[in-house]
Amino acid sequence: MTKAAVYATLNQPLEIMELNLMDPQVGEVRIALGASGVCHSDLSVINGTLPIPPPAVLGHEGAGTVVAVGLGVTNVKVGDHVVISWVPQCGTCYTCSRDQGELCETGATASMFGTMLDYTSRFSMKDGTAVAQMSASGTFAEETVVPAISCIKIPDDVPFQIAALIGCGVLTGFGAAVNTANIREGDNVVVVGAGGVGLNTIQGAKHKGAGKIIAVDMVDGKLETAASVGATHTINASNGDAIEQVMALTDGRGADVAFEVIGFPATIRQSFDMTRKGGETVIVGVPRLDQTMEFNPGMDFVIAEKTLKGCWYGGANVHRDVPMLISQYKNGSLKLDELISREIKLEEVNSAMDEMHGGHIARSVIVY
Ligand code: PAD
Numbered sequence: 317m318t319k320a321a322v323y324a325t326l327n328q329p330l331e332i333m334e335l336n337l338m339d340p341q342v343g344e345v346r347i348a349l350g351a352s353g354v355c356h357s358d359l360s361v362i363n364g365t366l367p368i369p370p371p372a373v374l375g376h377e378g379a380g381t382v383v384a385v386g387l388g389v390t391n392v393k394v395g396d397h398v399v400i401s402w403v404p405q406c407g408t409c410y411t412c413s414r415d416q417g418e419l420c421e422t423g424a425t426a427s428m429f430g431t432m433l434d435y436t437s438r439f440s441m442k443d444g445t446a447v448a449q450m451s452a453s454g455t456f457a458e459e460t461v462v463p464a465i466s467c468i469k470i471p472d473d474v475p476f477q478i479a480a481l482i483g484c485g486v487l488t489g490f491g492a493a494v495n496t497a498n499i500r501e502g503d504n505v506v507v508v509g510a511g512g513v514g515l516n517t518i519q520g521a522k523h524k525g526a527g528k529i530i531a532v533d534m535v536d537g538k539l540e541t542a543a544s545v546g547a548t549h550t551i552n553a554s555n556g557d558a559i560e561q562v563m564a565l566t567d568g569r570g571a572d573v574a575f576e577v578i579g580f581p582a583t584i585r586q587s588f589d590m591t592r593k594g595g596e597t598v599i600v601g602v603p604r605l606d607q608t609m610e611f612n613p614g615m616d617f618v619i620a621e622k623t624l625k626g627c628w629y630g631g632a633n634v635h636r637d638v639p640m641l642i643s644q645y646k647n648g649s650l651k652l653d654e655l656i657s658r659e660i661k662l663e664e665v666n667s668a669m670d671e672m673h674g675g676h677i678a679r680s681v682i683v684y
């Protein structure tokens with residue numbers, strides 16, 4: 317048995333309950349969670365933006381200690397500390413071998429279904445009802461079972477709170493700037509949405525040598541954090557027209573690269589309109605899956621030669637990028653302690669969701 321926070325009903329708080337947890341099967345690993353971040357995507361499941369059928373253990377940004385391994389597991393052993401990747405990445409399929417591990421043909425479907433690679437889950441209720449595990453992980457639990465290819469071994473001296481953040485917000489946000497976008501040295505970059513993910517996009521843009529890094533948000537506290545991790549300019553979108561303010565900061569031309577890290581069509585359009593001719597807009601925020609947008613292909617894409625592209629999991633090869641991010645954290649160039657606004661217990665996860673509506677917290681992290 318293990319204690320977990322379960323999504324049982326749309327738009328209702330998560331329920332804390334004891335669940336059965338099966339032993340790891342072939343190629344699987346059981347992990348005692350050390351920490352799990354609370355990401356906006358968890359809230360997006362509860363409010364129906366990301367449609368995962370309940371019941372499901374949410375949480376996909378986690379790190380912990382290996383407590384058991386199934387047959388055939390060679391990449392980690394009992395006692396190892398690991399970051400859990402929310403897309404299992406095999407490293408050898410068609411997309412992995414084309415440096416698109418975030419779309420891994422072995423792992424991405426199971427991740428969407430909230431299951432192991434065989435499309436079944438390891439959690440169940442006392443009456444035997446199967447309980448899905450978000451993104452093949454389910455980190456809002458004291459213990460979970462994940463595919464071994466989701467595990468990246470990390471040094472024992474990295475705090476679990478930090479390692480957990482790397483599992484989603486950092487890999488996604490930093491990777492959007494470093495892997496997905498094509499930021500050239502000196503480029504003017506705008507990041508719309510300075511939450512747990514966007515703050516890491518700012519750090520990725522800095523890493524790529526961007527010139528101006530303009531953070532746009534509606535909460536002054538977020539903008540202060542943005543400035544502390546590398547934003548050179550900040551715009552509170554509730555004060556005046558944010559597009560005009562970006563134009564004023566970029567000689568009336570617009571930014572070279574814009575990132576939307578919220579998940580609304582209106583702010584995607586806004587980000588797109590903040591870029592210059594020939595500029596690039598990267599969508600990181602996940603809108604409701606039933607939403608659509610209109611563009612003028614001739615004006616927007618052909619004549620203005622703009623690019624609009626999506627970003628899944630920061631275009632990350634997790635087995636390559638997690639060790640890289642840890643060494644950047646250790647040498648002080650990647651600021652992660654600053655992103656942990658508060659540490660909570662599993663039972664407090666619903667209040668972390670409420671705080672996210674208000675948007676004042678960079679990241680709440682559950683510590684087990
Ligand atoms: P968050 O809630 O921490 O941050 C969102 C930020 O946007 C907050 O700071 C808000 O204040 C700000 N905001 C909200 N509305 C506006 C507005 N109209 N104008 C300006 N700022 C605004 O969320 P997060 O950083 O955890 O996640 C952000 C998005 O990224 C969310 O949609 C999440 O589902 C998505 C995500 N995508 C991936 C991926 O692989 N593409 C991975 C992880 C998260």
Ligand code: ZN
Binds near residue numbers: 376
């Ligand atoms: Zn996430």
